[in-house]
Amino acid sequence: MKSRRKLVISIILVSLSLFCAFSLIKPTGAYYSYYFTVDKMETNVYVQLDGSILINYEIDFTNGAYAHEIDVVDIGFPNKHYDLDSINASIDGIPISDSDILESTVIDIGVEIWLDGNEISAGDSGHLSVNGSNPKMVYGDYDNKSMASVEFSPTWFDESFCSEYDYLEVNLWFPETVNISAEGITKWHHPEHGDPTVGWENDLMYFQWTKTAVPMQQYMFGISFPKDALNSDAVIRWQANPRIIRIVVNVLVWISGISLAVGIVYFIIRYFTVTKKRYYPPKKRTASTTGGLCVCVIYIGIFAAAVLFSTWDSWGDVYAVIGFFIMVIGGFGMLGYFIYRLIRRLGHPYVKPELMIESAGVKKGLSVVEASIIRNTPLNKVIFLIIYGLLKTGHIEIKEVEPLQFNVISEGKESDLKWYHKRFLECVKKSGPEKGLLHESKLRKLLIDLIKRTHRRMKGFNLDATKAYYNNIVNQAWNKVRKLPEKTDIEWDKIKDEYEWLISDDLFEEHSERYFAHRYIYRPPYWYRRYYYYPYYWNRGYYYHYYPTYAPSTGTGPRTMPSQHINIHSLSDSIVRGLENISSKIVNNFQDFANNIVNKVRPVVKSSGGGRSYSGGSGCACACACACAGCACACAGGGR
Structure with a gap:
């Protein structure tokens, strides 16, 4: 009867947890009904003498036949210093009011442009033009200190709305002071995109990359040119090298991941080969709490998964950073544990060096x-x-x-x-x-x-x-x-x-x-x-x-x-x-007492051990010197 009651309670708790989990997920109908194609996106980035860049997007949309009308478009910018007042936009040549250009509530860094009265209906097409300025975009080149560099990633859209670019064009324009003779000392970054086309227009040089039918994702492009082409204060003096950061992060992730994987396998093997085979005296049987604990764990797990899923869009980066640090701390903690065990295993007691004949084996008869x-x-x-x-x-x-x-x-x-x-x-x-x-x-x-x-x-x-x-x-x-x-x-x-x-x-x-x-x-x-x-x-x-x-004792009895x-x-x-x-x-x-004994019997050799150590207030002084113990010791060894 009791077991049946526990089963019913467990089913009720799991059902409640599922209900709570799915109730947290509240997607709107509009969120899932947007679907469109980007027929063409042309991006122009103009590097200015003060270290800022002017950005121009020319985007052709075709809305899905049965999709929600395109009433708002989110455009990302490179960093938080973008100038909101400088941004202007138009849809099919019709200017969009500045009051309809706001900071985005969906993406971290960018703007949302509302197409009030000019929405792109289902099955229709439209052309969106966006212009804006973004300061603090020029940094020193990591490979050549005499050069400056700019890196830029054109905006992209969620894959659930649009799966690919039909045509993507990126033009990075050099400062006006970089002339034809400078072509030999300019360079581009990210060779995975192939060699760019070098072009000239109105005495300005640019590098152009084009892609067709590529997945909707982030693509990074970059150029470098002489620092002398800009104002003296235009180049930001220092920035963390993303390549080094990427390498360090990858190394930490790999080391931590391998350490955790090896540690998990080690403890599983140790459990089945050592812990599970140990002898434990039988104990009085008590009511098992395993079922209740399992239900609680399942409940908490489903609740946590629901919270993560429902808040991932806005808090995903925070969760990723927290997960990274948890993984690194856990991985290096596991690595430290294995190093500690290795040191303890390799740390042998000091034995006074002596010239001796071949060992006679085991010394028996000791008390x-x-x-x-x-x-x-x-x-x-x-x-x-x-x-x-x-x-x-x-x-x-x-x-x-x-x-x-x-x-x-x-x-x-x-x-x-x-x-x-x-x-x-x-x-x-x-x-x-x-x-x-x-x-x-x-x-x-x-x-x-x-x-x-x-x-x-x-x-x-x-x-x-x-x-x-x-x-x-x-x-x-x-x-x-x-x-x-x-x-x-x-x-x-x-x-x-x-x-x-x-x-x-x-x-x-x-x-x-x-x-x-x-x-x-x-x-x-x-x-x-x-x-x-x-x-x-x-x-x-x-x-x-x-x-x-x-x-109790009474008198002398x-x-x-x-x-x-x-x-x-x-x-x-x-x-x-x-x-x-x-x-x-x-x-x-007792510690001074033990150290005094150690000083009398310690072998006359250089020791990496010694010093003081305490364990529960009782002192730690060993009767035989052990370099790995970190405590005062004395040697009574012999043989080889």
Whole structure:
């Protein structure tokens, strides 16, 4: 019933959109009933000494047998500087009143001439004569600075009224100071029209072009002659070269078009080969809004198309300019995206240059922390992994958050710890008012030694192969998580070995939401009690109806553990919160702290990377130098 109701509503909306679209289009009957032929159009353009031109049109019309009478004619002019008062016209030798010659309401630059009382009836013919002046028409020649040039396009009519010129004649007359001896230094433009005929009349030279049975469209003609033939101030000093503009526009359009086409194809292929094949946990079914969105899109599209169609005659140029800029911005944005991806792919970490024997291949046996150094993991995450390892083994617990303080709870029982875990415990102040805080200098020394030791362990091994090996370990850990049952209680022991590798992944937060949102653990891990009661620092929230709860601490009594059924994503989300806050809590200025470490371990080579970079306020300092990252880095590579 609901689906049928939605279908009816959709049909009604589409019908309304069609009605609105067609109601916007209001062509008058006269607009479509004009139809005539131009039997002959003779155009004479006289170049004046002051840089203006005098224009003369002699046009023979024959109106269609069943067409609307020709009661008004629109004549275009070259630029907006035309002199309306200078324009006069006649129809079949009968002068037309100046009050009937007005600025055109149809074309952008031109006049409309009303034939009041002298209309050309259906099937009849008539001769229209138009004269007028247009200043500011002479420009410098682009090919020869000593010459001036004039370009002119005779008026034309809409193809829906007239399809072709039966006969078109264009005469461009040179200034009176250009005499017979100047014929050798004059030239014409636009060779696609063929060589002109050179003529003389009343001591004036002209170039003549004639065309028969040619389509009704714009045709451009031009001539050049010495600048000395005009007054000194007649030539306009500067004008954008239309040829260069045309080339630039074409190049921009081609680059943008190709970039957009390649980008669209790339994202379509990526969608079907990557995005569509990704694993997404099942979600609760909700009412689909796709149908409503499709109807809205169709409605808006039809409405926009109707508006464009109905206003194209008056706003077409504006739409074209807007479309051009949208295309260029989109195309170059797409091109920039591909360049960015290429730079990221080609930007490899710096490796200290060394003379070595043939690589021994992959360096196996690295811990999660050491592998993170190799994999260019940010320093704040490296520190977090060290802290996480100590929390997991029960050697420390978080005592306070502001500032971050630790409580060493198993001092002297450190035989099972890595050397960097032991060194981190030494960084915790043991007494005094700052007990539990970290020695910043000791922590800095620890990280420097960690990077250098990892570098020494990599000697003779292939760095790229080693990175790929540990990236594969992380991917295998995620694959194992994917295969776990959903909405079923899982024992923590099934994922505890992989969890630390998962934390080291750069996409831990994104993958955690995707793979853990519908999975739960029956009992929290044994180390969970050491920080679960610090919601400000660790916790972000929980999902569905499973909520960890705890009783507030009273006196020195034991804390109550959270209830069972913990959402794994909730736990993972608390890890992310801890990672985001660690750089701002562990030292006063983490960026300066990281840069100091980088300066100690940076290879002595000229670097295009380095400097400062921030990411969400947590700082961006990588454990291995990466020229493409734009952030402070240090190298622990090796091999070839």
